[in-house]
Amino acid sequence: MPELPDLTVLSEAFETALTGRVVTAVTVLEPLVVRATPTEMEGLLGQQLTQVEQRGKFLIFSFARDRLVVNAMLTGRLGLAAPGSRAFPKTAAVVAFDRRTGEQSPSSGPPARRSRRRKPPAWTRRPNVLPPDDEPVELRYRDATRMGKLYLTPHGLDRPVAGWSEQGPDADDPTLDLDAWRGRLRRHSGELKSVLRNQEFVAGIGNAYSDEILWAARLAPFRKRSSLAPEEMDALYHATRDVLARATDQLRDRVPPRFEVEVRDFLQVHGKGGQPCPRCGARLSEISAGGFVTTFCRSCQG
Ligand SMILES: [Zn+2]
Structure with a gap:
């Protein structure tokens, strides 16, 4: 089960590798893990990813308009892979991203939202740790037990995320003295x-x-x-x-x-x-x- 250290490192990796990229395809192989309509998932197409954060046992992917919250539960795992490469076992959903152009897409969000992006952590600058900017990349979610959930919250909609509002502060929260x-x-x-x-x-x-x-x-x-x-x-x-x-x-x-x-x-x-x-x-x-x-x-x- 991914816990705070795993998710912190994943959020750093995915934020560094994926922000600024635009979604080119969304594939749901296991509808059971997705809390969204197919139309809502399709709505991610063309949106630029602006931020990735960890909170408790959740990962939050903020796009120009919509938000995707992942709770991997027991067996859910997220990873990056080149398009066309061998599928992860028990792949449940795939979000494909275009190569990074460095330009804001027409549908991207207001500047305030983009400016929250953190400086890439030093470890992500090691060679061959992250996919190259000039190649497309897929974010793949696999889940052997299909207990995890991907909650897509389209802009303007308030979709409840199980276990979210009850959370105390993160165990490593600087304000938790x-x-x-x-x-x-x-x-x-x-x-x-x-x-x-x-x-x-x-x-x-x-x-x-x-x-x-x-x-x-x-x-x-x-x-x-x-x-x-x-x-x-x-x-x-x-x-x-x-x-x-x-x-x-x-x-x-x-x-x-x-x-x-x-x-x-x-x-x-x-x-x-x-x-x-x-x-x-x-x-x-x-x-x-x-x-x-x-x-x-x-x-x-x-
Ligand atoms: Zn002992």
């Missing part, structure tokens, strides 16, 4: 892993990074939030920020050029049940519940 964290944490009860994964508490953390954060904070996943001492609440804050920042940096170095494969091999504990704990050497425990794996160390997480 230690005081704000303590305040939010006190309002959420239950097991720590569930609290971290609750998007209403903070947004962007899922099954994998909640395990990594709890290991870094030396806190057991099934511990009740109400049992935390003040210094443990603070340790959880610092672990959250550190783990997400480090993972985002790792991914900037490691993402494959097509972006559609999730890189997780650098994680410390998640999915590594039975292996030695990288901190204390004890065997890592792994518990499966409802299709979700939780990995932790009974020896050094208390």
